[in-house]
Amino acid sequence: MSVNEQSVGRVYPPTAPYVVSAAKIREFAEAVGAGDPAHVDPAAARALGYRDVIAPPTFAVLIAQQCDAQFVADPQMGVDFSRVVHGQQTFVHHRPLTAGDEVIGVLHVDAVKVVAGNAMVTTRTELTVAGEPVCTSTSMLVVRGEQP
């Protein structure tokens, strides 16, 4: 089954709020070797002008991939999860995600391109907090075709 090319332009409903916690920021920072004290020490974060501890720049993928799950799980899309490979990733940040943020994600399907049996799907997740844009995460996923 191949990826549905008619899905370009589809916009999924906003997700339930994801609440960014200091504990998750610490866990994520440790997992990617981010040693800056602003990830774990509220005083260090405030000294840099932030309200509370801030997330590393790629933390947003955690929320974006939960949004992508709507698309991967959508039976109309025809995606076999075990054949999905991450091809490309872009973040545009308006400000760092901060502990206490209640983040809502809206997933857009921007492009579907089939090349040599592989489908390249570009999804964009717009993350907002209280209506203000905080991050745009764009992912290109390669859905590998079945080998002949």
Place this chain on the structure above:
Amino acid sequence: MTAIRRAADVAKGDLLPERVLHVDRAMLVRYAGASLDRNPIHWDERFARSVGLPDVIAHGMFTMGAAASLLTEWVGDPGRVARYTTKFVGPVVVPHDTGAEVVLGGKVTAVDPDTREVTVELSAVCDGAKVLGRALATVVLD
């Protein structure tokens, strides 16, 4: 408190200090938990092989995240990254016994003295092959 790097002190061609990262299965399990990306290709070699991979591979986002850590420590404020993009061009294969070695680095490719925006091209190399391709970050310095 560490000082935040100033755009006036940065020039095109400047190199970020290199970091050699030893990657093992435990780190991938930890990243899987932290990121909620629980795809078994990143921790179960039988599953990885069943879908045509040579062995367990690291999450692309693990390497992208590790390269970001190199960058933000150089900047002195992890909240200054305005844009960060990469292609995933090669896997980090992580055998059970030996793990893998990833060399992280970066080079300043543009400095705008008016906006204090600095562009850094980050690199991650495993076994002589590129893991990240066209990994470009824009940071706003002091």
